[in-house]
Amino acid sequence: MAPTEHGYPIVLSDLTLEYPAKGPSPAHVALHGLSLTIAPGEVVGLLGSAGSGKSTLARLLSGEALDPRSSDSRPVITGGEASVLGHRLRGLPKRRLPELRFHVGYLAQDAGSRLTADRSVAEIIAEPILERDHRYNQRALTTRVATMLDSVRLPLGYLEKYPYELSGGQRQRVALARALVLGPSVLIADEPTAGIDLTVRDAVAQLIGELRERQRFSALLISHDLPVLRRIADRIAVLDQGNLAALGTIEEVFHDPSHPYVAALAGALDNGHAIIDDVDEGFGA
Numbered sequence: 001m002a003p004t005e006h007g008y009p010i011v012l013s014d015l016t017l018e019y020p021a022k023g024p025s026p027a028h029v030a031l032h033g034l035s036l037t038i039a040p041g042e043v044v045g046l047l048g049s050a051g052s053g054k055s056t057l058a059r060l061l062s063g064e065a066l067d068p069r070s071s072d073s074r075p076v077i078t079g080g081e082a083s084v085l086g087h088r089l090r091g092l093p094k095r096r097l098p099e100l101r102f103h104v105g106y107l108a109q110d111a112g113s114r115l116t117a118d119r120s121v122a123e124i125i126a127e128p129i130l131e132r133d134h135r136y137n138q139r140a141l142t143t144r145v146a147t148m149l150d151s152v153r154l155p156l157g158y159l160e161k162y163p164y165e166l167s168g169g170q171r172q173r174v175a176l177a178r179a180l181v182l183g184p185s186v187l188i189a190d191e192p193t194a195g196i197d198l199t200v201r202d203a204v205a206q207l208i209g210e211l212r213e214r215q216r217f218s219a220l221l222i223s224h225d226l227p228v229l230r231r232i233a234d235r236i237a238v239l240d241q242g243n244l245a246a247l248g249t250i251e252e253v254f255h256d257p258s259h260p261y262v263a264a265l266a267g268a269l270d271n272g273h274a275i276i277d278d279v280d281e282g283f284g285a
């Protein structure tokens with residue numbers, strides 16, 4: 001594995017990320033001068049208003065936004081730097097992208113609902129391994145896939161099922177198994193519990209917590225689900241319109257908020273909202 005910068009798997013220093021102008025759409029700065037470090041084994045929760053840049057950051061750190069094959073328009077680092085496991089992402093040579101992606105598990109937004117429809121659960125989970133080595137030992141592959149399915153608490157009988165046969169929560173667990181199949185050192189998860197019913201949400205949170213203990217990865221977890229964040233995040237960062245509005249433990253951030261968006265989040269919490277998407281209205285894009 002590449003050496004980490006100052007021992008931190010993720011280092012953002014004064015990072016500015018911009019979507020370049022495209023056709024009639026002008027350039028858009030999605031993140032302004034963001035600085036944040038994530039320590040080995042640390043889980044940082046990321047909250048923010050709609051359009052505040054959370055998914056853009058996730059796409060960059062996972063390497064997805066650096067992939068020239070990506071169909072979406074891609075954000076570009078126009079200021080500062082982001083390092084993941086010692087890889088400096090600004091101007092990262094294309095040949096180093098596979099190594100970065102090997103060590104970084106990425107659970108994209110709505111990953112569960114975007115599983116390839118005509119592949120079995122076993123094929124979906126095995127895919128990241130076979131993409132790297134299509135001659136991977138079949139027996140070792142079967143064992144690895146079964147172990148991953150078991151670690152996300154799905155019965156082995158599900159290996160031959162197809163996504164349409166699974167519930168939303170089960171699909172999300174398959175997506176998580178796929179994101180973790182290469183044993184990453186860093187996990188980037190974008191709303192892993194969104195759209196899942198309450199009981200399963202708790203199970204997914206517990207699972208990420210357990211896997212983190214077992215595999216010891218650092219993670220950036222985008223979520224507005226306070227019970228989930230309380231359970232697994234060591235600190236939270238709050239973004240508002242591309243700027244860092246707060247950073248600290250949940251208690252530190254919500255104790256005496258000075259930023260209006262953070263104050264609105266704290267107000268929603270006081271009113272008993274566990275999932276605090278509701279305050280997005282009136283904030284952000």
Ligand SMILES: Nc1ncnc2c1ncn2[C@@H]1O[C@H](COP(=O)(O)OP(=O)(O)OP(=O)(O)O)[C@@H](O)[C@H]1O
Binds near residue numbers: 053055
């Ligand atoms: N492909 C793109 N091209 C141009 N602009 C984009 C693109 N994707 C996102 N943006 C813009 O960048 C900003 C940040 O978007 P992003 O999806 O990162 O926000 P977010 O915090 O994840 O929002 P949400 O909570 O709604 O998912 C928004 O203003 C959005 O319109």
